[in-house]
Amino acid sequence: MSDIKIAINVGDKRRYVKADGAENLLEVLRRNGYRIPADCGGAGKCGKCEIEISRGDGVFKKVLACKTLAEGVSDIRLNEEKGSGLLFFDTISPSDSKEKGFGIALDIGTTTLAFYLVDMFTGKVIDTLGSLNPQRVYGADVLSRIKYATEGRTHELHALIAQETKNVVEKLMRNNDVEKIKRLIVTGNSTMLHLFADVDPSSMGASPFTPVFTQTMRYNDGAFGIFADEIILMPSVSAFVGSDVVSGGVAVDIKGGNNALIDMGTNGEMLLNINGALYCTSTAAGPALEGADITCGMGGVVGAIDSVKSAGGKISYTTIGNAPPRGICGTGLVDAISVMLDTGVIDETGAFVSGESFYITDKVFVSERDVRKFQLAKSAISAGFETLLNSAGVKPEQIDNVYISGGLGFYLNIESAVKTGLIPREIRDKVKVSGNTAGKGAVMALTDKVMLNKAEDLCRTAHVVDLSQNSFFAEAFISNMYFL
Amino acid sequence: MADFNLVSELLQKGKAKDLSALVAGMLDEGVSANDILTNGLVAGMNVVGVKFKNNEIFVPEVLIAARAMNAALKILGPVLAKEGVEPIGTAVICTVKGDLHDIGKNLVKLMIEGVGIKVIDLGTDCDAEKVVNAVKEYNADIVCLSALLTTTMLYQKDIIDALKAAGVRDEVKVMVGGAPVTQAFADEIGADIYTSDAASAAEAAKAVLIGA
Structure with a gap:
């Protein structure tokens, strides 16, 4: 097969790459460093890798990169997008160490990376940077990453995250005139941490879902090519209750009362402390709450509709960065569905009363299919939480605080969350929206060694509630499906 | 006249309790379990299946209908066994x-x-x-x-x-x-x-x- 030359056009920039005619365009683009999203991992199902191509005639048409071979293609046209990340919380952490120097806390999300540069003496976060997880070109969810790893490609995935970390760390140092990073503390779900550590996560891809490591991991000077004296990976409980949740538990001081923490994302991870006993679980919500697998969905980046309101029959919305709306992210979706219920666009079963879609702008809408995806997600979260309470033998009234974290966490409108059944009505007044608690916990652990001990203590004492064979959960999952 | 349409309807709406009560009542009245299954429940699930295929309903409704069907089958099952219906x-x-x-x-x-x-x-x-x-x-x-x-x-x-x-x-x-x-x-x-x-x-x- 002959080499083909393809022009890649981004804006007014043009670059030529070589391809083999039998390769699909997704492979070609990835090989050349383009980060084309493919939530389904290139199965031709999600439609996110849509690009425009021309076959030498100057006429561009839309195709799925993963399903189009390079043969005969002369031009590719791309819209490049960059993530701005979700990096918001109070930026002071307790600093007992009085250690001089700078550290970085990194929260590796499946989609987004959040970096926090911390002055370790004051405990203050002096700069933050967000970027997209470069592994996402290998699928949006954890499982598609594991799938690639099972094909012997762990190191490839590791190299992507290590390189990105190195780049951002150096950028933070440059931007802030920092010469040396004493410590890099990393948190994230168990698969992300395995890949960061270049450890094959395959064993977490199928039952019994056993991680290779859960303990705190320490690496010295220059490990993974990253410029830091010491790298510490925070401890985790299991394949599904990762160090990000543990870190969140430390950040909200979960042990300080009868507290719960719900991290809302593709997996709803939860911790519950009742009279000193710690219960945890993880429920598979699917990517809807992160804006993936939703027709006009997108991550929480610039241009995403993040809130929707209705007043006097008029729909209003806001977007991240006040940019022109390009799509809708998780919080926007929760709001939109709440508005659709309030205005009678959909009924309590989730069916459209009239029409087939709910338009927020001319181009951004919520379809019936999106509503159904949301129903599955919210039901998984609320049923998971109910099951956790049931397993611990407590009623919602007995809980002091419910912290909601995760990418969705910071902007979530509690009224909308209650209205749509994402969180139970009984806990409404106990909810504290807490943003990225995983990142916050990692920042705290940077400057205060006690925090790392606390994290290890949480892991040691946690009872894991397995939902997969739980009949209470199965029943609650169906019961919570509608908007009642 | 047994109301198989109502069986089908309750199934489609996923009303598990109402459906169970109806099915139990019909059995008491002497309606054949096999008829209830075929003309009521299966007919209802077929409608659910077709609507699902046509994107008129989605996974949530299918799951709720399925729960109702399971509830009804719990009541029908023992009677079906007694009626000795041969599986295909x-x-x-x-x-x-x-x-x-x-x-x-x-x-x-x-x-x-x-x-x-x-x-x-x-x-x-x-x-x-x-x-x-x-x-x-x-x-x-x-x-x-x-x-x-x-x-x-x-x-x-x-x-x-x-x-x-x-x-x-x-x-x-x-x-x-x-x-x-x-x-x-x-x-x-x-x-x-x-x-x-x-x-x-x-x-x-x-x-x-x-x-x-």
């Missing part, structure tokens, strides 16, 4: 090794039972040996394999290979399904039947048995 064939069903997802598998099971096939449910996380043994023990006509994970779907092939090695591959039709499974994948691993939803799976299973 036997199917073995499971979610494959490494995979604990059973929502799809349970839906297919329900629909297949609905068309009059006896179903042996091997549950989730099921290895090849268990499937082979069940095929032999129950003299199964159909093997239904579900996998929801891209990491476990390949095990469907392992089971097909094990059926071959045990010399029973040609005695059964193998159906595969699950979110990541496609027709192309089914062909690649040498499965006989792939369908994208539970209602079509039941139709395909019935066609195999009646054709055979």
